[in-house]
Amino acid sequence: MTETAQAAFKPGKGAGSTVGVALLGMGTVGAEVLRLLGERSDEFTARIGGPLEVRGIAVGDLSKPRPGVDRDLLTDDALGLVKRDDIDLVIEVIGGIDYPRQVVLAALRAGKSVVTANKALIAAHADDLAAAADESGVDLFFEAAVAAAIPVVGPLRRSLAGDKVNQVMGIVNGTTNFILDAMYHRGASYEEMLAEATELGYAEADPSADVDGYDAASKAAILASLAFHTRVSGENVHTEGIRDISVEDIDAAKAANSTIKLLAICERLVDDEGKESVSARVYPALVPTSHPLASVSESYNAVFVEAESAGRLMFYGNGAGGGPTASAVLGDVVAVARNIVHGGRGPGESTYAELPIADFGDVSTRYHVDMQVDDRTGVLAEVASVFAEQGVSLKTVRQEELRDGARLVVITHSAREADLENTVDKLKQLDAVMAINSVIRMEG
């Protein structure tokens, strides 16, 4: 459904009206949202034009002690809560996909606006959620789903609505950035830093969503959808994590005046005939130390946007945690509540461009290929000719002697993924190539 179809929406309740709020989830973010709704209630009333009133809180476990929370507000029936007549606005901070999807759909269909911080939900089900919001003429806002308090959803949806975005590239997962940053600065291994991240509470007991890139992929899908007015879901994002990044890779990055970052990249591709397509991908990549993304340290996030008229923009800040996430949620709450009081509706999903998703093999980038080869005359020529046959041209070659053979590090010019993949396959078949130690992309 394109924006053109979003015609009707509900009139406002009128200035001074109270907005009834349902809060779904009382984890770190939910508790902080509830606390701030109380602490800042006067400010919110002034900014909205009417007071917010939390009228129900859905939790999984009613018996758990929750000091300071009015027990009468608690319920374990989220579905029943969101349909209640006295609820205008639903804040979803449960997490997960299937259950929140069911509840959020029910809320939207019942004509309630929804604010969510749930990136996995939006990345997987933007289509039917947006359709339900359109049908009811209500808002579905999710600034907190990408990079917490750093405003990127708003700028892409609104500030850059008059521009043509060509690329969005960012560090959008704090856990992996913490691990890679520590590996770079302390020379430690992936396993050691993952253990430390878990201890510090940066990583979950099951770290897969972070370290395998799925969390970043959800965010990439959301960013690509907004940037290119095309529906991109998590499944469309080529995703590689950081589990295989070794101490040797970090050392190789240093030798190339670079660091390694897990990047989410959303790109508008244009082929020789001018046909446009969209690529969204997540992988660890070498980033030159002179690039601003290289200096994004610890668990910080940063997003670069390159647009035709605006040029290059960067947004930087704390991309996770209860406070920053609550800030983004509450910004959306104020905007949505204003619409409930005064009438009107924020920009909905915009997918009019309907660009095709590019085949990952057609994406072009540069590569850092680290291999172990026989140390004899003619090997370099053999290796170089394999690259040349696949149309991959070389930018730099560095060879060093090892106890057993030689190490050959090649940096390519921009080449197609498919061509690079063929090159690597062919290199593996060469007798002279003993091992391909790593193939890492280079960006920025």
Next chain:
Amino acid sequence: MTETAQAAFKPGKGAGSTVGVALLGMGTVGAEVLRLLGERSDEFTARIGGPLEVRGIAVGDLSKPRPGVDRDLLTDDALGLVKRDDIDLVIEVIGGIDYPRQVVLAALRAGKSVVTANKALIAAHADDLAAAADESGVDLFFEAAVAAAIPVVGPLRRSLAGDKVNQVMGIVNGTTNFILDAMYHRGASYEEMLAEATELGYAEADPSADVDGYDAASKAAILASLAFHTRVSGENVHTEGIRDISVEDIDAAKAANSTIKLLAICERLVDDEGKESVSARVYPALVPTSHPLASVSESYNAVFVEAESAGRLMFYGNGAGGGPTASAVLGDVVAVARNIVHGGRGPGESTYAELPIADFGDVSTRYHVDMQVDDRTGVLAEVASVFAEQGVSLKTVRQEELRDGARLVVITHSAREADLENTVDKLKQLDAVMAINSVIRMEG
């Protein structure tokens, strides 16, 4: 008028309706806006839900050749144009204050929404313009007025609407940043670099608005108003420019591992009794080279925001020029046009907090004081006791021998402006102090 009073606004024209646009001004930005309105018209229609149609262009000189522009659209009667029934949305990119104020007021009173890039206008007359917009229930948007395409107005108005902003600090004038950056990196004088900036088109023939800080002061007023929900006008901003920054000051900055930047600083002050006030100020200041603002080079802009929940955020990009300014204008145009088609209204001026403007003397910061003193025993004690008497404590003292006397460079801990000013007055009265070479604040 607070947001609570913004109740009524006009219903939408309906999906598919054409939005009639009047463009005021055909300078660099106006011409680029017009070009992009043509080039991106399909995208705009899809994003808005109805087409934009430029129905009139007001210019100062009708006889000037304007290739590619339909002459039938041109008029020199801006006031007549904005009142026409077929105009829904007015884009003001004339510049100046009095004349655009008259035209924008007329447009708002006639029920037309306005998008402007005019920082001086907004900083001087936000009060009656916002009141007129409120009365008519229309939008008055001005993202382009601060830092061009870098979204800062939107994030402060919307994304951070649920947070409590404590400080906004930024480099918001590209011309002065170009000059200071070149002085720092090339060791050149202010006069040389101003001449070069003028030649490159960065500086106007009369550079006063830039180099005396007035342009930055307008932006500081706008940022402070948005951040603190308090009306702050350009007159409330303590403003100092960069004309007096010498090669010696730059050298002193380097010796202190710092660079010099013209900063716009908006701060929420809290006194001992918890009473809040707002400070907005513009002055050149030492910024440590390790601070992200120090590496903002050439004519780039960057804005730091520190909010209670979000923590520190940074926005970075190209803060001037036809393309970036047009990008910001057109982002606003899409948002305003959506409201015209579908109904609804963006957040208006929000001044409910009505915090008092702090006296500049009550602002605290650190200082770098560079003076020439007699080179004899007891002078340092004399000087130090003057600081101590005014309650200004010293962080570092560096003394070096000169041919004639000694040079004494003092860096203070945070101190009140008024106390520092008294200190400097007293120092000047000391026989031992031959000259105060410079007093520069330190931030970041």
